Amino acid sequence: xxxxxxxxxxxxxxxxxxxxxxxxxxxxxxxxxxxxxxxxxxxxxxxxxxxxxxxxxxxxxxxxxxxxxxxxxxxxxxxxxxxxxxxxxxxxxxxxxxxxxxxxxxxxxxxxxxxxxxxxxxxxxxxxxxxxxxxxxxxxxxxxxxxxxxxxxxxxxxxxxxxxxxxxxxxxxxxxxxxxxxxxxxxxxxxxxxxxxxxxxxxxxxxxxxxxxx
Numbered sequence: 001x002x003x004x005x006x007x008x009x010x011x012x013x014x015x016x017x018x019x020x021x022x023x024x025x026x027x028x029x030x031x032x033x034x035x036x037x038x039x040x041x042x043x044x045x046x047x048x049x050x051x052x053x054x055x056x057x058x059x060x061x062x063x064x065x066x067x068x069x070x071x072x073x074x075x076x077x078x079x080x081x082x083x084x085x086x087x088x089x090x091x092x093x094x095x096x097x098x099x100x101x102x103x104x105x106x107x108x109x110x111x112x113x114x115x116x117x118x119x120x121x122x123x124x125x126x127x128x129x130x131x132x133x134x135x136x137x138x139x140x141x142x143x144x145x146x147x148x149x150x151x152x153x154x155x156x157x158x159x160x161x162x163x164x165x166x167x168x169x170x171x172x173x174x175x176x177x178x179x180x181x182x183x184x185x186x187x188x189x190x191x192x193x194x195x196x197x198x199x200x201x202x203x204x205x206x207x208x209x210x211x212x213x214x
């Protein structure tokens with residue numbers, strides 16, 4: 001009887017051990033991710049928020065432009081009756097809504113594209129350098145700001161201002177991510193480098209003092 005229960009107990013212990021290992025790997029993967037969010041969901045969340053923000057700005061700007069355009073196109077033929085004014089405002093509201101919707105989709109797609117590019121390049125630098133810190137974030141922001149300036153054919157002065165803005169945003173966002181990661185237990189690469197240098201210095205001092213004592 002005992003021989004029959006032993007394999008079952010062994011299989012149960014094996015399954016429990018495998019489950020604990022999977023949970024621990026998932027925990028470590030989440031801890032080592034930026035903002036404790038793995039890259040795929042972080043990319044999806046960032047692009048979605050970028051699209052919503054761009055869509056909101058685009059709807060506001062597009063509806064205003066459509067309203068101004070409608071007024072300019074119909075300034076020479078204003079209604080003269082109450083019914084005419086009713087259809088005038090109805091057509092104007094329809095044009096503003098349609099114009100806002102189109103501009104919202106366009107601007108949302110543009111901001112979502114550049115946002116996704118930023119996070120993709122940041123992750124590429126994370127994998128290439130083998131560490132996650134603000135340096136990769138700054139590099140990604142500079143690449144995106146430079147590409148944005150080239151795409152829009154900005155003059156040198158405008159491109160320089162765009163690069164400075166990208167540098168400031170990348171530095172602030174990168175340091176914020178490092179702070180959150182450190183609070184969650186992920187030590188940034190440059191902190192590890194400084195700590196290793198400090199430990200080497202302390203070890204050298206101990207060896208020197210030990211040698212002098214001898």
